[in-house]
Amino acid sequence: MKNILVTGGLGFIGSHTTVALAEQGFIPIVVDNLSNSELFIKDRIEQILNQAITFYQADCNDYAAMEKIFKEHTIEGVIHFAAYKAVGESVAEPLKYYENNLFSLINLLKIMQQFSVQKLVFSSSCTVYGQTEKLPVDESNAILPAFSPYGNTKQIGEEILQDVVKSQVDLQVISLRYFNPIGAHPSALIGELPRGVPNNLVPYITQTAIGKRPFLNVFGKDYPTPDGTCIRDFIHVCDLAEAHVKALQFLQNQKGSFIDFINVGTGKGNSVLEVIQTFEQVSGKALPYQFAPRRSGDVTAIYADARKAEKILGWKAQRSLADALADAWRWEQAIQNLEPMRF
Ligand code: UFG
Numbered sequence: 001m002k003n004i005l006v007t008g009g010l011g012f013i014g015s016h017t018t019v020a021l022a023e024q025g026f027i028p029i030v031v032d033n034l035s036n037s038e039l040f041i042k043d044r045i046e047q048i049l050n051q052a053i054t055f056y057q058a059d060c061n062d063y064a065a066m067e068k069i070f071k072e073h074t075i076e077g078v079i080h081f082a083a084y085k086a087v088g089e090s091v092a093e094p095l096k097y098y099e100n101n102l103f104s105l106i107n108l109l110k111i112m113q114q115f116s117v118q119k120l121v122f123s124s125s126c127t128v129y130g131q132t133e134k135l136p137v138d139e140s141n142a143i144l145p146a147f148s149p150y151g152n153t154k155q156i157g158e159e160i161l162q163d164v165v166k167s168q169v170d171l172q173v174i175s176l177r178y179f180n181p182i183g184a185h186p187s188a189l190i191g192e193l194p195r196g197v198p199n200n201l202v203p204y205i206t207q208t209a210i211g212k213r214p215f216l217n218v219f220g221k222d223y224p225t226p227d228g229t230c231i232r233d234f235i236h237v238c239d240l241a242e243a244h245v246k247a248l249q250f251l252q253n254q255k256g257s258f259i260d261f262i263n264v265g266t267g268k269g270n271s272v273l274e275v276i277q278t279f280e281q282v283s284g285k286a287l288p289y290q291f292a293p294r295r296s297g298d299v300t301a302i303y304a305d306a307r308k309a310e311k312i313l314g315w316k317a318q319r320s321l322a323d324a325l326a327d328a329w330r331w332e333q334a335i336q337n338l339e340p341m342r343f
Pocket of ligand 1: 085087125126127151179180199200201202204216217218219220230231232272295298302
């Protein structure tokens with residue numbers, strides 16, 4: 001297996017995975033509609049790899065455009081990142097989320113069938129577990145009703161995949177349930193590029209530290225956790241990227257109809273205040289923050305039981321929270337002069 005189609009391959013997780021794939025001898029064929037990514041990331045990936053990559057600006061919802069790519073290359077596996085992912089926006093615009101995230105998956109599955117492509121790694125999320133009582137959460141945990149249309153698209157996506165696998169189609173799937181990806185490539189050439197005001201904690205922290213935002217709002221201080229702030233499992237994006245490569249390598253040895261669901265986290269929970277403290281240590285900067293009301297839809301605490309990934313994929317997170325925050329901070333400083341390259 002060589003040629004791997006990476007949808008959303010210029011996005012945050014997609015770009016790091018494209019690098020990891022090429023480093024492991026795969027040939028990534030990147031497709032991205034640039035709806036939440038930037039073309040210069042392709043050049044940056046090439047700079048890191050010191051080799052050219054194949055890129056198509058195309059939308060996974062566009063059957064004809066995708067079919068053309070499958071005709072041009074013998075695709076042997078697919079990693080499907082391309083999707084909308086802003087939880088709050090999905091509450092405001094649910095149809096946009098259902099249409100894009102589900103239709104693109106259905107389209108892709110149809111094209112994969114048409115070209116007899118059998119290996120798929122799907123981007124899922126720990127949001128499928130909702131606020132589970134049992135922590136750390138393992139994959140046998142019940143799937144609770146989703147908190148947002150975004151989360152529901154991941155649940156429905158997993159159901160669609162299960163049904164297709166059941167339908168006697170030769171399709172082998174791994175659905176990776178990501179916890180909270182943070183950090184950036186240590187080269188500081190690629191990283192997270194939120195448009196407008198960041199929704200997520202770590203880009204908000206780095207933008208505050210660099211002076212783009214006056215202070216960080218810490219949403220909620222009276223959660224039933226040791227320091228009153230929410231707990232998440234923050235995983236370095238390069239570790240997450242490597243999990244995709246391991247998943248593909250695992251799928252190489254699978255035949256017939258196969259699907260499995262695997263958590264990708266560190267196995268360790270950190271509170272929002274712990275993240276701030278660790279950031280201050282690695283950056284040497286005091287971070288201005290204030291407490292604000294709870295953000296609606298936030299679960300109190302979630303972190304992974306990551307043993308299945310180790311057992312099945314031979315994968316385990318290697319990088320620490322401090323590593324991830326140091327890399328995120330290096331990236332934030334590196335992109336200060338980037339604005340002219342964007343949009
Ligand atoms: N937070 C703040 N201030 C901010 C931003 C976030 O205090 O400015 C807090 C949040 O309230 C939460 C924690 O930091 O307690 C983490 O928030 P993020 O927005 O970074 O991440 P989430 O855990 O909310 O969301 C992530 C992914 C989603 C996924 C979800 C599943 O971004 O795609 O995990 O739990 F659905």
